[in-house]
Amino acid sequence: MATKPSIFSSPSRYVQGQNAINELGTYLKQLGTNPLLLADDTVWGLVEKPLTDGFESEDLPVNRIEFEGFATAKRVDDLVATIKEHDHDVVVGLGGGAAIDSAKAAGYEAGIRWASVPTAASSDAPTSTLSVINTDKGSFDEYRFFPRNPDLVLIDTQLVAGAPEQFLIAGIGDALATWVEARAAAKGNGTTMNGGHPTRAGAALAELCWDILWNDAFAALDAVRAGVVTPALDAVVEANTLLSGLGFESGGLAAAHAIHDGLSAAEQTHGLQHGQKVNIGTIAQLIMEGADTDELEDFIEFTTRVGLPTTLTEVGISPDDTDTLEEIAKAACTEDETIHNMPFPVEPHQVVEALQVLETTSRRVREERGLPEPKLYVAD
Numbered sequence: 001m002a003t004k005p006s007i008f009s010s011p012s013r014y015v016q017g018q019n020a021i022n023e024l025g026t027y028l029k030q031l032g033t034n035p036l037l038l039a040d041d042t043v044w045g046l047v048e049k050p051l052t053d054g055f056e057s058e059d060l061p062v063n064r065i066e067f068e069g070f071a072t073a074k075r076v077d078d079l080v081a082t083i084k085e086h087d088h089d090v091v092v093g094l095g096g097g098a099a100i101d102s103a104k105a106a107g108y109e110a111g112i113r114w115a116s117v118p119t120a121a122s123s124d125a126p127t128s129t130l131s132v133i134n135t136d137k138g139s140f141d142e143y144r145f146f147p148r149n150p151d152l153v154l155i156d157t158q159l160v161a162g163a164p165e166q167f168l169i170a171g172i173g174d175a176l177a178t179w180v181e182a183r184a185a186a187k188g189n190g191t192t193m194n195g196g197h198p199t200r201a202g203a204a205l206a207e208l209c210w211d212i213l214w215n216d217a218f219a220a221l222d223a224v225r226a227g228v229v230t231p232a233l234d235a236v237v238e239a240n241t242l243l244s245g246l247g248f249e250s251g252g253l254a255a256a257h258a259i260h261d262g263l264s265a266a267e268q269t270h271g272l273q274h275g276q277k278v279n280i281g282t283i284a285q286l287i288m289e290g291a292d293t294d295e296l297e298d299f300i301e302f303t304t305r306v307g308l309p310t311t312l313t314e315v316g317i318s319p320d321d322t323d324t325l326e327e328i329a330k331a332a333c334t335e336d337e338t339i340h341n342m343p344f345p346v347e348p349h350q351v352v353e354a355l356q357v358l359e360t361t362s363r364r365v366r367e368e369r370g371l372p373e374p375k376l377y378v379a380d
């Protein structure tokens with residue numbers, strides 16, 4: 001084949017619902033008979049009772065490893081040894097990114113199935129074919145790519161409703177980028193995380209994700225503040241978790257996530273959530289691509305109201321600090337970065353300029369539209 005193929009991939013099964021955790025055993029039973037569960041104490045406190053009841057009725061043993069801290073190469077190796085020693089046939093990451101990333105990596109290494117059970121809708125990572133591996137101190141170590149998505153992604157919307165609203169807000173920031181990036185990648189016929197060209201399916205799901213968020217984001221946040229599941233929250237959970245995941249992986253990433261990666265290189269942004277940094281990247285991408293003024297300004301207003309950072313000041317970076325901006329731009333433009341999926345050549349100076357204009361544009365839009373002054377977002 002002379003040209004690269006288009007590739008679409010997805011989890012084998014996606015299950016989302018109120019109290020879905022009760023059914024985890026039923027869906028895992030289709031994958032194996034000796035699961036290994038990874039969860040920290042907080043998450044385990046939330047899920048132990050309903051999960052155990054469900055496992056008992058399916059005759060599944062409950063084996064949980066207390067999993068605190070980061071997904072590191074050493075911990076993945078230890079998990080692989082445990083899996084082999086006890087003949088586990090499916091590994092389940094419950095809760096946040098570290099447990100989920102570790103379960104994927106260990107499941108792949110050990111040659112068994114793996115499942116993601118997120119307890120918040122804070123990013124689209126649970127559905128994807130890759131893990132982020134960190135150092136002991138929590139900084140970025142490497143990406144690991146796997147030939148398959150998880151065999152199961154299960155998300156309980158009641159748990160999402162009970163999680164801090166900051167998680168849902170970050171998930172919205174991550175998911176809003178999906179369509180902006182997929183349409184750029186489609187225009188440039190870029191390369192997706194699957195190693196192929198974007199699919200129309202990926203782009204269509206990314207657009208659906210966008211539409212749902214513009215309709216339902218505020219109502220979903222109201223639901224989380226009340227701790228209840230509503231149709232709006234259900235829709236946003238699907239957008240943040242499934243649609244954003246499929247959209248980025250089979251539709252393509254572009255400048256927004258590359259600028260996120262660049263921002264992550266700056267110490268000031270350590271501890272901020274993925275989706276918060278992605279939102280800065282999305283605004284910068286809209287500026288770089290010469291988006292319609294209305295689209296850009298509406299996006300700034302919308303995401304400011306959602307509670308996402310829309311200025312550099314808010315992520316701890318001074319717009320006058322050109323050294324830092326250049327460092328961010330350089331990291332965003334390395335050879336393997338997704339910024340090169342943009343439908344035009346990108347060089348670091350364009351990123352620096354977009355970030356500088358982002359500050360002045362966002363401040364003007366805030367003033368014209370009666371939005372609050374920028375505040376500093378600090379690590380949770």
Ligand SMILES: [Zn+2]
Nearest residue numbers: 123124174278
């Ligand atoms: Zn993302």
